[in-house]
Amino acid sequence: MKQPTSLKNKIAIVGVGESEIGRVPHMTGLGLNAQACKRALDDAGLKVSDIDGLLTAYSFTEPYFMLGSVMCEYLGIQPRYNASMVVGGGSPAIMLKHAAEAIASGQAEVILVCAGENRATGQSRDAAVSTLLAVGHPYYEQPYGGSIPGYYAMIAQRHMHKYGTTREQMASVAVNTRANALLHPNAHMKKPITMEDVLSAKPIADPLGMLDCCLLSDAGGAFIVTSAERAKDLKCKPVYLQGIGEFHTHEHLMCAPSLTEFGATESGRVAYEMAGLGPKDIDVAQLYDCFSIVPIIELEELGFVKPGEGGAFFAEGRGRVGGDLPINTHGGMLSHAHAGAAGGLFGIVEAVRQLRGGLGERQVNGAEVALVHNEGGILSSHCTVILANDKG
Numbered sequence: 001m002k003q004p005t006s007l008k009n010k011i012a013i014v015g016v017g018e019s020e021i022g023r024v025p026h027m028t029g030l031g032l033n034a035q036a037c038k039r040a041l042d043d044a045g046l047k048v049s050d051i052d053g054l055l056t057a058y059s060f061t062e063p064y065f066m067l068g069s070v071m072c073e074y075l076g077i078q079p080r081y082n083a084s085m086v087v088g089g090g091s092p093a094i095m096l097k098h099a100a101e102a103i104a105s106g107q108a109e110v111i112l113v114c115a116g117e118n119r120a121t122g123q124s125r126d127a128a129v130s131t132l133l134a135v136g137h138p139y140y141e142q143p144y145g146g147s148i149p150g151y152y153a154m155i156a157q158r159h160m161h162k163y164g165t166t167r168e169q170m171a172s173v174a175v176n177t178r179a180n181a182l183l184h185p186n187a188h189m190k191k192p193i194t195m196e197d198v199l200s201a202k203p204i205a206d207p208l209g210m211l212d213c214c215l216l217s218d219a220g221g222a223f224i225v226t227s228a229e230r231a232k233d234l235k236c237k238p239v240y241l242q243g244i245g246e247f248h249t250h251e252h253l254m255c256a257p258s259l260t261e262f263g264a265t266e267s268g269r270v271a272y273e274m275a276g277l278g279p280k281d282i283d284v285a286q287l288y289d290c291f292s293i294v295p296i297i298e299l300e301e302l303g304f305v306k307p308g309e310g311g312a313f314f315a316e317g318r319g320r321v322g323g324d325l326p327i328n329t330h331g332g333m334l335s336h337a338h339a340g341a342a343g344g345l346f347g348i349v350e351a352v353r354q355l356r357g358g359l360g361e362r363q364v365n366g367a368e369v370a371l372v373h374n375e376g377g378i379l380s381s382h383c384t385v386i387l388a389n390d391k392g
Contacts, residue, residue: 008275010103011099011100011103011225012238012240013223013387014225015041015045016043019036019116020032020218021336022218030070030071032219032339040223040224041112041224048076051077051111053109054068055068056085056115057085061118061123068082071084071114083098088377090382091341092344094383096244100244109226110226111224113345114345115345116221116339119216120217122218136253148290153204156292159293162308165293170212170292170296173212174193174212176328198211211334213291215335220342223348223349242392244271244274245383246381247263247381261301262375264297282386286351287299288373290343295314299314321361348372352387371386
């Protein structure tokens, strides 16, 4: 397969921001996005008038069809490049890829990327449950009552059967990420949890319990992308794109070619080759963790461990801050925040902050290269990003 045109060292992320997180009843989804955008602009030392491109994702709580145009309207900008993308949880990393390609081809100079919604307070419990049921195939899955947790539970069961992954190993993912979230001042969850807490939590879809499942938060996140040349003129420390790759294997789980092998292997291969780096060069990783089985699979597919060894990696504490490869140092979607596409976007925000340094107790010592992986659907659409604090 032909390698895409390299974007290495051509593009930089120059500003990041996140809104208030948790239950924020006084703010709409658009308001949360706007707050995150303002904080990203302030971080970069830019004004709204400097933005000539905007990308956003989707919302289950706002009634707008053309959400990208609505965000521009809400922020008061008239860009020459704009879209709203729907690739599930993979949207943020894929939006970064589209932004990088647009800048490299001269379609825009400074692109604002944002996502988020008021998932915790902006929809009823029934609406939230309906959202969980909406992903299945409308003819061949939904009539049988499948749900997002149920589909991921099937994947977990298969991984356990094939590799011997244990319930305790999956629980350790939730415990590890909660420990990391306790070090983040803006994380949704601030209460420590134990293995027993996870194992005895309310059952959701066997083998997944409540604490194996991502949060429902009010939250918005944003980052700003520009050329490496333009980044030289800004006040913040830029973080440079080294490699990025995407891959899509299916939409509905019934069409997945495998329940244990997904598209992260290929998206990771493209990103590694573009960057000229490999798994051993990564200092910190932010892996999509909508359910506790997911980062185990991603860790394996991205080459950090062999197939079947991901569970033991987390159980041994090697993914915590101070471990062999700190993973989801902000707490991930299991403990930091999850609000639509914002869940994966916060992984990009955290990677940038880790590479800049100065995060106190959660700072990864000597972090120079970070990997972010987003996935959308039921492990359907994958995008892997490699970032560095220097052009190298």
